[in-house]
Amino acid sequence: MMRLILRLLGTWLVGIALILIIIDGTKSLGANDIVMTSLGDTWTLLHADSLARFREFLATRFFGPVLEIVVSTVLTFPAWLVLGVPGIFIAWLGRSRRVRVFVRQDQL
Structure with missing residues (x-):
């Protein structure tokens, strides 16, 4: 349950950060200069x-x-940085911890 909450919160923060970076990118294109809010x-x-x-x-x-x-x-x-970095870290904490099983080609 805790991993689900962490994944949701991390995804939400990363989503808002993406929206903010798109807004800054649009402002940068309009101003013909780099704009970071x-x-x-x-x-x-x-x-x-x-x-x-x-x-x-x-x-x-x-x-x-x-x-x-x-x-x-x-x-x-920048707002996208302040929200994006913790969002990525929180989403990483909520990832599923699967053990990767590697299969050799001759085992297929």
């Missing part, structure tokens, strides 16, 4: 209030200043 810009475009609340939440934590530096850095990365 950051996670912060994408999050602001989708729901700016939740980003502001998330930053307020981090400010009230004990390690708030350290977390703010890390989050600010991650928010500058």
